[in-house]
Amino acid sequence: MKDSYAPTPAVAAMAPRLVRVPGVRAVVLGGSRARGTHRPDSDWDLGVYYRGALDLAALTALASEVQGAPVQVAGPGGWGPWVNGGAWLTVDGVAVDWILRDLDRVESVRSDCREGRFEVGTQPGHPLGFWSPCYVGEVALGRVLQDPQGELTALQDAVRAYPEPLRRALVEAAWEADFLVASARKSAPSGDTLHVALCLSRAFGVLAQALHAHHRAWCLNEKGALASAAALPDTPAGFADAVSSALRGLDAPAVETAARVVRDVRAVLDRAAPPPAGPGRPDASVTEGVRSLRADGRGGHSDE
CATH class of the missing domain: 1.20.120 (Four Helix Bundle (Hemerythrin (Met), subunit A))
Structure with missing residues (x-):
């Protein structure tokens, strides 16, 4: 990973701990920092990819421990039908967002995109709506930090070419x-x-x-x-x-x-x-x- 994209030590240390939460399969650096278009005060966005049941209690406990104060973690659907859920943390004075992504759903959207199908869903915080190809674009443009089983890395390789x-x-x-x-x-x-x-x-x-x-x-x-x-x-x-x-x-x-x-x-x-x-x-x-x-x-x- 290029130095200009490398997360801070505190942010990097979260990834291996996140993948130990039951249900979490991979952690990806996303947002402007992954694309190299960030500002010095930009948040750090971590995509937390899970499959099946997610241990929300364990995720909440980890978030609170990392921040050093209680953190409210929104479970799947807690932030709406598309953004899904996650948490807003402040660690060492730096804003870090954990954003949940259902890997099964991401793979389903990828299949739709390959067939030329997309949808635009209503989602709080997205005045233009949430465009489903975003799920695939996040994988293509993200920087994998932890992926023990190689699932996200394999998917990223598969979506390199724009459908x-x-x-x-x-x-x-x-x-x-x-x-x-x-x-x-x-x-x-x-x-x-x-x-x-x-x-x-x-x-x-x-x-x-x-x-x-x-x-x-x-x-x-x-x-x-x-x-x-x-x-x-x-x-x-x-x-x-x-x-x-x-x-x-x-x-x-x-x-x-x-x-x-x-x-x-x-x-x-x-x-x-x-x-x-x-x-x-x-x-x-x-x-x-x-x-x-x-x-x-x-x-x-x-x-x-």
Whole structure:
């Protein structure tokens, strides 16, 4: 593991202890720190992959011991149908998130993605919804810390290549952006800013997902998605600025700006997809582009 991605000693020490909890199969470093797009104050995200029954009492006891104070651990489903559960810890002044992932469900979603199927579920904390391919992207982009039986490592090797059926499905789903802008156009004259904001936000989120898929790059959630999409090679110039302008306006001119964004992006998507840049990962230019956008104050920050 590269030094720039290496967890602190306190965080690294958690992984071997976590896999000794009955039901836990693997621990993965995820989020921005795994992708190298983190800030100095970014949280440490540990994906805790389990299969079958999980010993929640043992997990809670470990969390409390590690933190040195009581910790409430949310069991499977405690944080909603998709994020699942976990715990928020503070260790040596550093925020560490344990995020539960059901390995059986991850494998099921992976099978769906290979067939070009995905779903978007309602999930607290995810205003655009939770896009099921995130489960697979987390595995592809994560850094395995502990995997005694090799299950997660084998799955990671299997998902290195972005599934072509999923790429096509997410690109084709961009049609919704046109529909959403048309809906916003009807509401803007009456000043219905809530409806306009919701329509445009979702339209741009759908486009961000489609642009990532077009480039065979994983988009894990809304945080940082605009900056990440803007950094992709085929994304139209000025994409992030135009999106930001439309979301600040939320009036009739803003809707027309959004319409131009949709038209320009869909023109890109209608072209053949670029050749793969790597094993299901953005290439170095994408990562550097995201960093540049953040340095300019235009990018977001993703830790989940």
